Amino acid sequence: MRVVGLTNATGRKRKAKERFPRIKAEQRGPYRKHPLDKVDPDPYIHWIDLKMGRTHTSRPAIPEASIEALKTQLAALQGEKEQLIREHRKALDAQEVYSKGLKDQLIQLGLQHNEAMKAAKAAAEARLNEALEDANNSTVSPRAESSVPGQGRVLMAKRTPCMALLVLLVGVADRVVSTATDRGLLPNGNFEERPDKSQLNGTIVKGRFSIPRWEISGFVEYIESGQRQGELVLPVPEGACAVRLGNDASIRQKIKVTRRTEYSITFSAARTCAQAEKLNVSVIFDSGLLPIQTVYTSSGWDSYAWAFRAKHTVVWLTIHNPGVEEDPACGPLIDSVAIKTLSRPRRTKSNMLRNGDFEEGPYIFPGSTWGVLVPPMDEDDFSPLPGWMIMSDTKSVKYVDAPQHRVPHGARAVELVAGRETALVQEVATVPGRSYRMLFYVGDAANGCEASMIVQAYAARASQQVHHDSKGVGGYKRGKMDFVAVDKLTRVVLQSMNYHMKPDGTLCGPVVDDVSLVSVRKGAARRLFR
Template sequence: MAENTSTRCLLLLVLVSAAAGVASGIADGPLPNGIFEQGPDASQLNGTRVTRQDAIPCWEISGFVEYIQSGQNQQDGMVLAVPEGAHAVRLGNGASIRQQLTNLARRSYYSITFSAARTCAQAEQLNVSVAPESGVLPIQTVYTSSGWDSYSYAFKARHTTAWLTIQNPGVEEDAACGPLVDAFAIKTIGPPHHEKGNMLKNGDFEDGPYIGPDNPWGLLVPPMDEDDVSPLPGWMIMSDTKSVKYVDAAHHKVPHGSYAVELVAGSECALLQEARTVAGRSYRLSFSVGDAGNGCAQPLAVKASAAYSSQVVTYESQGTGGSKRAELEFAAIADATRVVFQSMNHYMKPDGTLCGPVVDDVSLVSVHKHAARRLFM
């Protein structure tokens, strides 16, 4: 049986690579059996519980793991939906699932994306690791009406192979209680770099994690320590438990290019980048503020800060897209300056889900002046 499972996984890996048109290196897109449509044989299930470590092709499991079909009812009457395909995996107390990533390029950067949904506890979280890096993704805040959110995590490859592990560290009275996970994908992301005429890296957010064609709600980029690899090269997200959302032009209105960031957590979360500056010299920070065309129809306010200067920019959103440009001039006070963006308030759509202003096309230039002033748009 184990040989049959390995054969199915190898076939999936070949098909994924062929579809991506790559001869070597890991392909951008879904991981082999990343949406769990290849499941255990009936003999490897006890109800919904998976009984063998290698029963799910391309994955290894540990602990109380269930193979869930979309529309399945829980004991409490909740119906479990699945974001992609017809199946997902549920991680019970202390349970984990892992897949070996192959054909990685050493010292290259990668982002992992997947979807997750709470099923019981209010403070669920997931431990994500690609050894030796690891991180904790808080999933207690739900940002979509479906209950499913998509998350991103990034790492720098140390070797050509590595184990991706997702673990539920929770311990609940019900051993099966834990989040559902689905839709795993990977993407190579570039090291942070400057575009010509911009002191900031990745100021237009065009380099970022993989958003699948069937993902209508964007990706959450969770808070991270300063030494973590960011799924948004060049940018950090500072918060205790809240995230920003990475959105694409295929499913949202984006001010510039193909991607932008939606600030969905109010002042509890900051999007920031540190740039090298010269104390006493003047700089101009330019950026776009708008709405994602997702029904967030209300005045949306963003606070931009740098050194001792700040500016609040309001965009009168109709919820159908659109944006405005804004500028902030400031005098640097040190050889490094943090550029910070925060949403001024918590905003909700009519369905009760969180939304917020979109920030995009951010640039920083020296204006070679010694007196700072603000330009209000």
């Protein structure tokens, strides 16, 4: 029997030991099994792996308990995942329901808005038709109808079937309203057209459209001249009737205007029993809060001016009493509401100031002896005295005319009746470093104001005082001030330095007029620096 195979095996083992002397084949070879090895590697391949730097490591078996724990954790994680999916779907469903509800609400709000707009349009058309009908009825004088017995009934019988004539009369009425907006009283601006007796509860006006040509809101009273409130006599400045605005009450009228045109509103107002009374005058989004607590006349009535620029062809003019008193009847009296179209004066070569002679201003009632008060205003407001701003907290300046006052130049002037509390201001474009000269008149209005008057002018870094000793019968003197501009815009300021009163206790002051500003020659500039 040949034993060649054994010899060959022994030879291979010897060669392996010679080739890898540091490795004990009996420990790492296939002849010794490790408990963790399930498959013995081929010895030759095993030694080749050792030569390449890799070592043979046993794969530990995973315990059955760990597998069960992992399965349990996996099941738990799967359950959490499914729970999160369900919660997410539930949140999405809730959000979808909420979004649908919001969409339904928006649709409902849109429908309600459309209904409200339709109702407002219908109400506006109804008011317009009623106003047109009132205008049509007013085209025939009630006195004329009642002057001849039976004639009024004949005219009414003729008007009733003639619709074409009605349209014609409405057109005529519209033209009358448009003409009235140019200058003068508004239709029934003096409230002489009375409300029907059935629309009055004593002096309180009940109906919204009870006062012809006007629409009222809140506590409004119709006051007749000489009427008493306790011991207080309520005078009426013009005519026989006026209205009183109680707590949060207002009156308004629709007027026709020209777009982009400036207008001045003039109205008379008087305080009653409230102390710090104010009136809010507005046209659409333009409004002004006018303080009326200071009385400038002995009669208790003052005329006030306010201006606006028309943005539409038809606007609502509203006069509102924002005050709230314990007695709702403690509100201001309103009378004589007028309007005037304002032109825009331009600067000229002979005068860099706009409206320096004050010829353009608010409407003054004919025969009025107290002028018109121009209240303080912000810089962005439209001034009833074009070109000029009235800078003050609560005080005004007075716009006076020649027929009733002494005016130094032309037909209009400004009386500074509030001392240091007001200033007449205008901004003008100048060249820094250039010299200018300002000229103006200072006098008195011949209204009994006897005092030593001082008017101070300011411009850039210069100031100049002009004195006038008034005897109350008129008179004036010319003032002059030279200055050098320090900026591209220079403010020209005129201010009374003292407070003055007439014998009846009413406020008065110096009159300023014909204010001019020119750039002086180089020779005059050199003399100025000497």
